[in-house]
Amino acid sequence: MSTIPREELEKMVKSWLEMVEQITRSEGLPIVPDEKTGDPVWVDLRELRLKYLIPIARIRKFFDGLKEGKVYATRCPVQDVYFFPPQADCPYCMDENLEWVEIRGRGTLVTYTVVSVKPASYLHYPDYIIAIARMEEGFNVLCWMSVDDPSQLRIGMPVKLVVKRREPEGFFTYYLEPE
Ligand SMILES: [Zn+2]
Incomplete structure (x- = not known):
């Protein structure tokens, strides 16, 4: 399990930036050794901050449900198909009047993987498991x-859907758990 606390990560980035600045100042060029290979790399620095804003007005009920510990899907009564995560429109009959259905929350584990090599913005999480359940x-x-010991997971085992807070951010979201 490799977790880098957010403050620690900020510190690492900051000290690397200071090194680049120092080298640029003393050498006159922003060329530093690559952290892994030691080969010289040119540092072209432009900060990029990503912010995703997703309109949710028409699926607001889903998020309100999470706060009550419920997980909702939408369902097209004409086609008898479910949409999860919920969609506001049925892509088959273009119907906008989909039903909200609380998911019973019981299923079976189809597959899973333990993520130990994480994207940069996920480094503050402990290793996590991504799973698909039917x-x-x-x-x-x-x-x-969420499971204490990943070695107890078996494809085909019964699982349930639960609502918990994602820490350290603290927002409600859904997780699978062994039944
Ligand atoms: Zn439909």
């Missing part, structure tokens, strides 16, 4: 799985 209602759910 729910009783007949659709798949892809999300993080």
Whole structure:
């Protein structure tokens, strides 16, 4: 398990930036040794901050549900298909009047993987498990799985969908857990 606390990460980035600045100042060129190979690399620095803003007005009920510990899907009564994560429109009949259905939350584990090599913005999380489960209602759910010991996971085992806070951010989201 490799977790880098956010403050630690900020410190590492900051000290690397200071090194680049020092070298540029003393050598006159922003060329530093690559951290892994030691080969010279040119540092072209431009800061990029990503912010995703996703409109949710028409699926607001899903998020309100999470706060009550419920997980909702939408369902097209005409086609009898579920949409999860919920969609506001049915892509088959273009119907906007989909039903909100609380997911019963029982399913079986289809597959999973333990993520130990994480994207930069996920380094502050402990190693996590991404899993896919087939729910009783007949659709798949892809999300993080919370389990104390990943070695106890078995494909085909019964799992349930639960709502918990994602820490350290503290927002409610859904996880799979062994039943
Ligand atoms: Zn439909």
